[in-house]
Amino acid sequence: MQGTSERMAALFLLGALLLNPPLLDIFDVGPGTTVFGIPLLYFYIFTAWGILIALVGLVIRRHHGGMEPPDRTG
Amino acid sequence: MLPGWLIGVVSFGYLSLLFAVAYYGDRRADRGRSLIAANPYIYTLSIAVYCTSWTFYGSVGRAASTGVGFLPIYLGPTLMFVLGWFVIRKIIRISKTQNITSIADFIASRYGKSHLLGGLVTVIAVVGIMPYISLQLKAVNTSFGVLAIDTGIAQSGSVFQDTALYVALLMAVFSILFGTRHIDATEHHEGMVVAVAFESVVKLLAFLAVGVFVTFGLFDGLGDLFGRAAKVPELVKLMDFDVAGANWIPLTFLAMMAIILLPRQFQVAVVENTDERHLDKAIWLFPLYLLAINVFVLPIAFGGLLYFPSGSVDADTFVLALPMAEQRPWLALFVFIGGLSAATGMLIVATIALSTMVCNDLVMPVLLRFGRLHLSESQDLSGLLKGIRRGAIILILLLGYLYFRLIGESYALVTIGLVSFAASAQFAPAILGGIYWKGGSRNGAAAGLTAGFAVWAYTLLLPSFARSGWLPGSFIDAGPLGLALLKPYALFGLEGLDHISHALFWSLLANIGAYVGLSLFGRRTGIERIQAMLFVEVFRRDEATHSLGHWRGTAAVRDLRNIAARFVGRQRADQILGRYAASRGLDLAKDTEADADLVSFVEKLLAGAIGAASARAMIATSVKGEGIGIEEIMEVLDETSQVLEYSRRLEQKSAELEEATRDLREANERLKELDRLKDEFLSTVTHELRTPLTSIRSFSEILHDNPDMVEEQRNEFLSIVIRESERLSRLINQILDLARIESGHMEWRLGDVDLRQVVEEAASSLRHMFDDSDIALEVSLPDSVPIVQGDRDQLTQVVINLLSNAGKFCEPKKGRVVVRLTTETDGLMVKVADNGPGIDPLDFGTVFEKFYQGGADGTGNPTGSGLGLAICRSIVEFLGGRIWVENAPGQGATFAFFIPYRGS
Numbered sequence: 001m002q003g004t005s006e007r008m009a010a011l012f013l014l015g016a017l018l019l020n021p022p023l024l025d026i027f028d029v030g031p032g033t034t035v036f037g038i039p040l041l042y043f044y045i046f047t048a049w050g051i052l053i054a055l056v057g058l059v060i061r062r063h064h065g066g067m068e069p070p071d072r073t074g
Numbered sequence: 075m076l077p078g079w080l081i082g083v084v085s086f087g088y089l090s091l092l093f094a095v096a097y098y099g100d101r102r103a104d105r106g107r108s109l110i111a112a113n114p115y116i117y118t119l120s121i122a123v124y125c126t127s128w129t130f131y132g133s134v135g136r137a138a139s140t141g142v143g144f145l146p147i148y149l150g151p152t153l154m155f156v157l158g159w160f161v162i163r164k165i166i167r168i169s170k171t172q173n174i175t176s177i178a179d180f181i182a183s184r185y186g187k188s189h190l191l192g193g194l195v196t197v198i199a200v201v202g203i204m205p206y207i208s209l210q211l212k213a214v215n216t217s218f219g220v221l222a223i224d225t226g227i228a229q230s231g232s233v234f235q236d237t238a239l240y241v242a243l244l245m246a247v248f249s250i251l252f253g254t255r256h257i258d259a260t261e262h263h264e265g266m267v268v269a270v271a272f273e274s275v276v277k278l279l280a281f282l283a284v285g286v287f288v289t290f291g292l293f294d295g296l297g298d299l300f301g302r303a304a305k306v307p308e309l310v311k312l313m314d315f316d317v318a319g320a321n322w323i324p325l326t327f328l329a330m331m332a333i334i335l336l337p338r339q340f341q342v343a344v345v346e347n348t349d350e351r352h353l354d355k356a357i358w359l360f361p362l363y364l365l366a367i368n369v370f371v372l373p374i375a376f377g378g379l380l381y382f383p384s385g386s387v388d389a390d391t392f393v394l395a396l397p398m399a400e401q402r403p404w405l406a407l408f409v410f411i412g413g414l415s416a417a418t419g420m421l422i423v424a425t426i427a428l429s430t431m432v433c434n435d436l437v438m439p440v441l442l443r444f445g446r447l448h449l450s451e452s453q454d455l456s457g458l459l460k461g462i463r464r465g466a467i468i469l470i471l472l473l474g475y476l477y478f479r480l481i482g483e484s485y486a487l488v489t490i491g492l493v494s495f496a497a498s499a500q501f502a503p504a505i506l507g508g509i510y511w512k513g514g515s516r517n518g519a520a521a522g523l524t525a526g527f528a529v530w531a532y533t534l535l536l537p538s539f540a541r542s543g544w545l546p547g548s549f550i551d552a553g554p555l556g557l558a559l560l561k562p563y564a565l566f567g568l569e570g571l572d573h574i575s576h577a578l579f580w581s582l583l584a585n586i587g588a589y590v591g592l593s594l595f596g597r598r599t600g601i602e603r604i605q606a607m608l609f610v611e612v613f614r615r616d617e618a619t620h621s622l623g624h625w626r627g628t629a630a631v632r633d634l635r636n637i638a639a640r641f642v643g644r645q646r647a648d649q650i651l652g653r654y655a656a657s658r659g660l661d662l663a664k665d666t667e668a669d670a671d672l673v674s675f676v677e678k679l680l681a682g683a684i685g686a687a688s689a690r691a692m693i694a695t696s697v698k699g700e701g702i703g704i705e706e707i708m709e710v711l712d713e714t715s716q717v718l719e720y721s722r723r724l725e726q727k728s729a730e731l732e733e734a735t736r737d738l739r740e741a742n743e744r745l746k747e748l749d750r751l752k753d754e755f756l757s758t759v760t761h762e763l764r765t766p767l768t769s770i771r772s773f774s775e776i777l778h779d780n781p782d783m784v785e786e787q788r789n790e791f792l793s794i795v796i797r798e799s800e801r802l803s804r805l806i807n808q809i810l811d812l813a814r815i816e817s818g819h820m821e822w823r824l825g826d827v828d829l830r831q832v833v834e835e836a837a838s839s840l841r842h843m844f845d846d847s848d849i850a851l852e853v854s855l856p857d858s859v860p861i862v863q864g865d866r867d868q869l870t871q872v873v874i875n876l877l878s879n880a881g882k883f884c885e886p887k888k889g890r891v892v893v894r895l896t897t898e899t900d901g902l903m904v905k906v907a908d909n910g911p912g913i914d915p916l917d918f919g920t921v922f923e924k925f926y927q928g929g930a931d932g933t934g935n936p937t938g939s940g941l942g943l944a945i946c947r948s949i950v951e952f953l954g955g956r957i958w959v960e961n962a963p964g965q966g967a968t969f970a971f972f973i974p975y976r977g978s
Contacts, residue, residue: 004159005159005160008156008157008159008160009160011156012153012156012157015152015153015156016153019149019152019153019326020322020323020326021315021319021322021323024315024319024322025315025319027315028314028315028316028319030310030313030314031300031303031304031310031313032304034297034300034301036296036297037295037296037297037298037300037301038296038297038300039300039304039313041142041313041314041315042142042300042313042372045142045145046365046369049149049152049361049365050365052152052156052361053152053358053361053362053365054358056155056156056357056358056361057358057359060354060355060357060358063354064354
């Protein structure tokens with residue numbers, strides 16, 4: 001099954017998109033806008049980072065939960 | 075404040091603990107109860123050696139000047155580990171099949187086991203990492219200075235009071251003890267890995283402790299801290315992305331490369347990996363570690379900037395200075411130990427990795443070249459190897475110390491680290507190109523590495539010398555000899571980038587250009603092509619092809635045994651060869667000539683000890699006749715890969731074909747079954763119609779022929795005729811019903827239905843029949859049920875059918891039928907249970923087919939039209955529900971149907 005490899009590749013692209021400009025520029029609104037008192041930019045980066053890690057963890061878990069044979073695409 | 079001696083004792087005690095942990099790890103491994111083999115967490119934590127004192131102290135410093143600008147260094151590795159699913163896994167797999175011992179060995183092996191490349195990579199690594207090593211010493215020194223300032227042991231400048239030197243020496247001892255115990259590098263340095271993992275825990279806890287202290291002790295949580303920072307104009311600037319944005323992408327890229335290409339990262343992530351599956355955990359757990367250790371960087375940076383008036387305290391030391399200024403000496407001491415962990419972990423792994431490279435790829439080739447290791451001398455060389463490595467460890471640490479003394483003072487922590495990152499990025503084209511592109515050649519790799527390294531040295535290393543006063547300052551400002559075009563920070567007039575991005579651009583341009591150019595237009599030798607194939611296609615080859623060596627000639631077993639013994643020790647060599655012989659059923663004592671397999675095996679064994687290039691050179695001295703049939707092996711390999719490809723496609727095709735055949739066969743079966751059912755249907759219908767028809771006709775004839783029959787008998791006959799006619803019309807009605815439902819011409823009267831009433835009605839209309847045959851009918855209904863959508867008459871029909879069906883299968887007198895209505899979460903369920911003979915589970919699927927006869931194969935007593943259940947199914951399914959049958963063994967059958975609240 002190619003599923004896990006494709007999901008990982010997609011997650012990499014997602015991470016590269018979320019954690020780089022221009023998306024970061026959108027959240028660059030200065031200290032005025034805060035979430036729980038934390039400037040939006042900081043809050044966004046750490047949240048996006050955490051979500052990315054969680055998604056990777058889920059994909060791995062699913063990979064082991066499923067019946068997929070070891071990846072051989074290399 | 076704490077007395078100086080206490081700091082010294084605690085530090086020394088902590089390092090002793092580290093020795094003990096490493097010793098324990100090694101002992102466990104020796105006894106075959108490895109701590110690492112079954113533990114992906116230790117593997118993950120050992121990779122966290124990435125977080126050095128540069129992270130521990132430097133991140134805060136960088137955050138204090140660029141806001142989020144420190145984050146790319148950790149976001150890059152996160153992204154790389156997502157890609158690690160492909161890239162790191164492939165590098166690990168290759169390294170295991172080739173017995174790779176270091177990054178230099180990897181590159182040398184990939185490009186034809188080249189001594190030249192191994193040496194080149196080693197030189198780049200040593201020169202490139204030296205600033206990084208000195209950075210750790212500097213951090214230890216600075217932090218000790220901060221901690222000791224109030225205690226009176228200020229830096230006197232004397233070498234004997236120099237913390238950095240003591241730490242360097244202690245680390246040399248550690249690396250020697252736990253890094254050079256065995257010479258067979260297939261044995262991992264388990265003690266070292268366990269110690270490094272332990273340090274990763276300590277530094278994380280220390281950093282989190284100071285983070286919590288600053289955020290919740292000094293300030294009233296994150297909101298308070300950021301709120302106060304937002305009132306200071308200088309700090310507001312740090313909350314913009316712009317201060318960090320300019321080199322965000324280059325830094326992310328640099329860190330992505332560094333996380334696998336720094337020699338120490340390659341060591342822990344690839345060489346020390348004991349089980350490929352550990353990577354699956356590390357892929358998300360290591361990024362999580364990075365996230366955790368970075369959460370409090372910004373709060374500490376802002377806290378420090380708010381706490382100390384601008385510029386009075388170096389931001390690199392905030393983590394220490396804040397608890398000290400608040401009179402929390404024990405917390406400060408813990409933080410210091412955390413910083414010490416970060417620094418020593420890096421020192422240990424980096425020196426062990428570098429010493430292996432220096433020994434295998436720099437010193438050994440020279441010794442081989444000058445004939446110092448000739449085969450005729452048969453002394454044990456494993457001692458010599460250990461000696462070389464130990465010497466290299468001491469040398470590297472002393473060089474690092476010297477660098478720190480002479481140059482290190484002129485730079486902030488982060489800049490020094492980035493210089494090393496940029497050096498290790500030079501390995502990227504050779505390695506990534508090498509594992510995905512078969513065309514990469516030795517000359518291309520050598521030229522690329524040289525060009526990239528030269529540009530790196532020119533744009534980063536030399537300017538750092540100039541800044542330290544070793545070169546005139548005009549070298550930076552005006553260019554060498556006043557040539558403005560060659561200014562190292564603005565090469566060829568490229569301005570507007572920061573120094574690191576600038577150097578990265580030019581060095582990688584030169585590197586990739588030379589690598590690709592020479593690879594495309596140069597020629598490759600046979601062994602280069604073989605190695606390229608083995609690396610790039612590592613996932614497509616099985617064990618047999620991996621062991622395919624490039625030796626065709628034979629060698630004397632005795633010679634091979636001697637060579638192996640000289641490098642890994644006599645006892646070990648005998649042990650390993652004995653195991654090999656046993657697994658292949660060979661008798662090495664009898665066989666005097668070694669076959670190609672054995673030669674390759676010994677070569678790989680040697681590669682683990684002295685590197686691929688030297689191993690090849692050693693073996694070449696003992697193989698007779700130079701019988702290397704490169705072309706033939708290439709043919710074999712090419713053929714294998716073609717055959718593999720063909721067979722893969724063939725397999726795919728035949729799998730598709732098989733699936734299509736299976737589908738066809740299933741469809742065919744179904745058709746046959748339907749055909750059979752249709753025939754049966756016709757014959758049953760005719761039969762069922764003919765039976766009442768026959769009796770009607772015969773009784774009518776009797777009545778017709780005997781006009782003076784007695785009144786009583788005539789009435790009896792007439793009532794039979796009437797009953798049979800009713801049966802006939804009921805049958806025809808059912809057939810018509812079914813046909814209408816199935817063809818979609820049924821007229822449904824949909825509306826609100828109270829299933830309670832339906833069941834009650836059906837039960838009461840049949841009660842008479844049940845009473846006649848003396849069968850008990852129990853009705854169990856809840857007090858009220860939700861209304862469902864449906865056709866009331868048809869639902870009543872369903873319940874009547876099920877009840878009469880159940881009644882038919884019960885023995886008179888003993889029979890008992892229970893109908894029960896229950897409320898489910900999303901619909902209502904009606905169950906009709908009898909205590910008859912039950913239904914064969916094999917028939918569960920067909921019982922709802924038309925003209926299924928319950929007794930057809932057993933009692934031979936068709937008791938119904940065989941259409942009732944089929945009609946039930948059509949009705950229930952039309953209303954969006956399900957109908958099924960279940961059996962309790964020996965307790966009769968239970969028919970159930972379910973109607974959802976929201977019908978179709």
